[in-house]
Amino acid sequence: MEKTDVLDNFDMYNDPSSYDEEYDSYRADIPLLLKWVLKTKGPIIDLACGTGRATIPLAENANNQIIGVDIHEGMLNTAKEKSSKKNLEIDWIQQDCTQLNLKTKANLIYTVGNSFQHFLTNEKQDALLSSVNNHLKNKGIFIFGTRFPNAEELLVSPVEEYVRTYTDPSSQLTVEDYYISKYDLLTQIQHNSTIKKFIDSDGEIVHETTSDISLRYVYPKEMERLLHRYGFKILHLYKDWDETPITNEANEMIYICKKINA
Template identity: 25%
Template sequence: MFSDAEAAALYDVINPWDPARFPEAGFCTELVMAAGAVLDLGCGTGSMLHHARALGHTGRLVGLDPDQGMLDRARRRTDIEWVHGVAADAAWAGEFDLATMTSNAFQCLITDDELRASLTAIRTSLRDGGRFVFGTRHPQARAWENWNPSKAFDIEGAAGRPLRMWHEVESIVGDVVTFTETTAERDDTVLRVDRASLRFLDVPALASFLTEAGFTVEDQYGDWHRGPVTEAGREIITIARPS
């Protein structure tokens, strides 16, 4: 009742890549525009790389994502390389100046093995002096406590279709939260239910995985304005480089 293509188009409505409005977009766009070759892991609909090319980026841009519907939408631009797969599938060696995981995509790496394989592949893909930037939700903020039907919100789809969306937590096991995202008509007639799991790692846990994979943390921030990580912070933004 609500296709993958419609879901991908709706994602762009909810999450526009606009550096003037969203600090994450501004932060990452600055890094992308300064890098000659960029690998965007979990690129989704490709909006960050689309924006970079529109701004005049002339180097190599590669987007990788496991969601075919998202990639189909990303492929509206043919001057960017699009690859179907997960981070652990990254098979490049020393080809990129910058690797990115935006919109908390890093949290989709659930198991220890998946994290290790992904970080190893990302490190291998970077040139000497390259950097890996990603953001995660800080577990201390307990963002999942707001993921419930009482927080439903109304939105218009890409074609102006009136919709309602909400999230609902199914389980919390250790540092992994599993939840559903429901897309419905305004009368709450359900059109689509998507299920996902996210892992919430704190600063020491992130550092441990990065070190094991051969990374050194270059900078770490508590928000996209480059503020410090604090006890009340909601984000952990990390810039790492191969050791």
């Protein structure tokens, strides 16, 4: 996650424990990543690794040196704590993904969790892909996922919509989640807000929080040209982590790329 946008676009990551409660159990991307990890020699780099959701299970199943890179100190500290409890030797490094300055090159670099969408401008996307190219060995593999810009995903009414109800494990209050989304056609950026309403046993709202995040969408042909510009050949494009070929009904785009030019 890149440094210059963090202050304005990082609400949902400022509480790592809450983030883990919601996302740490997600494992759909692990089998495909592990497939590539197991046939890769040498170091592997996880960009925008967060709390190590993908980094840690891969390190548990491979003998490679695993390097986790993120800009957020709190997320990295949580990742360190989690890997330490499992006695895993993972190199956690705090750096801006658009300005990587690592002392190694890898045969495999990946970034998951739709982190590609955090790079909101053409300049930031360029800088990210340049950093990846610079730290990837020739014919190395770059794997990443991003949401597919379908009409259902983007052309939604900007009104507050109910998402789910659950019990907050800390306060034991009932929490109702609501979501508001608005897509800017000119910038290709979707602006999202999640509202959490904490409700007591009498049904009264005692606390309410709002977290905002903006996400850039890229169309398939746009991505194809962008990747080619930065020296990557697309080997596979899937609509999910089960390696299903892309279709117009996709919700995700999963890219497997090879570095062909420095």
